[in-house]
Amino acid sequence: MKTAAAIFDVFGTLIEIRERRSPYLRLLKHGRLQGRRPRPDDALQLLTRDFTLRQAADHFDITIDALSLRELELVLEEELAGLKLFPDALEAIALLQDAGVKTAVCSNLAAPYGPSVRGLLPGLNAYGFSYSIGAAKPDPNIYNATCSMLCIDLGEQTANERVVMIGDSLQCDRDGPAHVGITGFHLNRRGDEGITNLVDFAKTVVVNARYYSA
Known part of the structure; x- marks a missing residue:
């Protein structure tokens, strides 16, 4: 099955807040x-x-x-x-982009954080920020809007094409996306089972894409 796009959560997934001041x-x-x-x-x-x-x-x-x-x-x-990229963030994104997979972020965040995220993560195909969309995860509208930015209509996906998403929230990054037809994955950076880093996730997506398209 070809993977058309991979969507990432931001905080806790791609970017770490080293000193949370709230x-x-x-x-x-x-x-x-x-x-x-x-x-x-x-x-x-x-x-x-x-x-x-x-x-x-x-x-x-x-x-x-x-x-x-x-x-x-x-x-x-x-x-x-104090915002800092996790060490695996850019490598994972590059792996996907080199394989022809569109990349995007979908994140709940207040408006002033948007430019900083864009600065740390340039060159993505879409930036689905809650403050600009007017909906927050797990509202289906934020996932649909992010896919629209990618020129992907989830309702018209073919059986041989999928969109995947990964993040550190079960509700927002795995289960929420599933309700609109996105295959969601949970990132557990502190665990020893499942997906524990983004590079392994990206490699799996790329390998599967090549296998199913062969």
């Missing part, structure tokens, strides 16, 4: 100190809107002075500066 959660905490009650969809709002920290504060009716806002912006800058 600026947006700090913003919400700032709101709680003002008496704002957390809402069930707070995190979803942050992931599916193209917000700066200031815009997020305004959206949630959180009052924040210039000094406190600048402190949060510095925290965000520090977290972005």
Whole structure:
């Protein structure tokens, strides 16, 4: 079976956050100190809107002075500066691209993280970010939108063609994609069974593609 495209989760899969500072959660905490009650969809709002920290504060009716806002912006800058590719990321992507497999990312992330991810992972065929699509994993819309960027219609896939996805979340990267016709795989970097690194995953995809297309 030919693999048309491979989609990767970002954080925990391709990129590591070396020092997690959580600026947006700090913003919400700032709101709680003002008496704002957390809402069930707070995190979803942050992931599916193209917000700066200031815009997020305004959206949630959180009052924040210039000094406190600048402190949060510095925290965000520090977290972005600490983003680091896992050692197997670029090699795995190169293996797939050399075999003619399209590559993409599909990730839940707040808007300021997008440019940094693009900078660390240039040359992909598509960047499916929750804040630009307006949907977050495991919502089917984010997988479908990412495939549309790849010029792939999941509803028109032939029996001899597939799209695969891999990430460190069972719900978002294995089971969620399966609901829309993507073959999802779970990456378990800390385990000793299953898929533990991206290079082995890429080699398996390439070998299978060659075998089934022979």
